[in-house]
Amino acid sequence: MNSGPERNVVPTVREVAELAGVSPMTVSRTLSGGKYVRPEVQQRVMDAVATLGYHRNENARSIRPGHRSDLIGVAITNLANPYYGNFALGVEEVAAQHGRRMLLGNTGEQVAREKQLVQDFVGRQVEGLIVVPTGAAADHLRPARLGDIPLVLASRTVRGLKADTVLIDDISGAYESTKRILEAGHTRVAFLGNVISVATASRRYEGFCQALSEFGLEPDPELIMRGQQDAADAQKAMEALLDLADPPTAVFSTNNRNTIGALEAIGQRRLRSAAPPPPTLIAFDDVELAHLMQVPLLVVSHDPKELGAQAARMLFERLDGAKITKKPRRVELPVVVGDILGAPAPNRRAAR
Amino acid sequence: MNSGPERNVVPTVREVAELAGVSPMTVSRTLSGGKYVRPEVQQRVMDAVATLGYHRNENARSIRPGHRSDLIGVAITNLANPYYGNFALGVEEVAAQHGRRMLLGNTGEQVAREKQLVQDFVGRQVEGLIVVPTGAAADHLRPARLGDIPLVLASRTVRGLKADTVLIDDISGAYESTKRILEAGHTRVAFLGNVISVATASRRYEGFCQALSEFGLEPDPELIMRGQQDAADAQKAMEALLDLADPPTAVFSTNNRNTIGALEAIGQRRLRSAAPPPPTLIAFDDVELAHLMQVPLLVVSHDPKELGAQAARMLFERLDGAKITKKPRRVELPVVVGDILGAPAPNRRAAR
DNA sequence: CTGTTAGCGCTTTCAT
């Protein structure tokens, strides 16, 4: 059956050259645009390329001096979260505009995995790195360890690490939204947060507390639930809140996983029996369908895809752009605090 | 400030060797496990590696004969869709288990982009490819064009292309769920589909029609909406259905984008005014929160992450496993047809 | 226009 030539081996320029009756150099030139190669010869070469199914070996190419790898390495924490899917898409699109490909790794919030990925990326000669850091450990991200490859941190910071960083405006987003809720008369506002080591968590908590204190309130330990890693955790936390003797009239949800869990808890109860009116939800991050759940809602939104795009842009400014400060830059993307939708007046209590 | 040694250039084995006072070979050996290298010498080498911030160049390594690139190429259609985020995660995890990294590209349903990505991947010496094909064009996926690199198609087929394929059981999922709806007494069942060129669309439509015909029904052109690419399209289509003089009592939604759009349409009307009871939704694919929307729902679910994992497993069977048939294999993952939740009895009409 | 030479960073021989 296999009447063709032996094709066990991947063809190289040599094979192509031989078949086209030229030297490897002519093949190389043809493949790089064909300058200084006679059109008819180019045709012969292209034919040979086609019949052999030749692809030029980018890895071999990339070891030549002055040659770019056209690769960037991206490490995110959880691809299953649509937030990071959108983030990755933002990165990918900007990378594509700059002619780069993306090596993507999922850390699952594990520092060890992050370290492994980053080291591998560097070994593969990526031109730059975009990392959503998992935690406090910073050693493997130090410039020296990275061979001075540009690094952009996204969404979170790492203590003690100086690097280009894109954040979203967590603090004022949390502050403004909480303030708005307090202005509406709420006094018992709960907090659903994720693990504390994650920088966004503390920043959002900070904004939350800041608003509270402005209204002469202190965070009530009973109402502060932290450490939820996924929607299931969040659902349990929310159920605990709903079961309190004096449940909160509003709940601040740090991220989309907590929002899903909270809505799940509220929704389940409503399906099972006539439930009391749900608390107002301050939802950091957009969640599809949340606004239709007939739960009073204040969304603090931003576009994760834009976050990724911005991180990529900062990276390519260093890679392709004119010389810029060596100094690490920091961008905080604005968030949009929406209106409180579908909210009944809270049970007003003396605000003090 | 910069008192250290000149570090403009990325260090190579040579630099490390020099600093450690050994030959490049000894460095190489040390880095590959240290067999036949005296422990103390190994230590000197590792120290040099650390001070120079050396990373071995995987690309240079990979051009040596017999060496694997440890890379796979993955092209998906839409990273912003959580479905494909989960899919990619499934691939990534299995790839990681097999010590491989993932080059990920987003095609945005554009064949040209898919072609570009695949060719680039091949040039980068990926060991295998996983593609969610965008459409009918198959040329760039032919084995010859791929240099015989193993290819696994996921989620969709390509006409005229023989390759390992993982699908989900679209036809019987659509058939079984539609049948269940018809058994419940519905006779006006609408269809929300995506673009026809996408293989899943036709397969699900096929199962849908099969069930209809078994009940002596024909698809009513008025109720068949196809070509919705995103949730916004789907919302418009659903609104048109709700505005019909004789609206459907049930709606089959092909995928999560259509489901979101449909729920959006239903939910918006409900928020604006007292709306008539919504149609029952047959939702292919899971959607977070959908089950809490108080819309009668029949979910046809499967795990996209498992789809990705399965595709990756099929790939690595060819890469790492014992020899297996050259013949393309095809796996159809089962779907789970749930119960009809929260459904009132439909307005019964004579089924004929 | 085309070919020859040399060398990118690494590692598999083959010595020592």
Add this chain to the structure above:
DNA sequence: ATGAAAGCGCTAACAG
């Protein structure tokens, strides 16, 4: 246990 040589696939630089 270590090193020297040679070559992987490719392409600048230098002939012609």
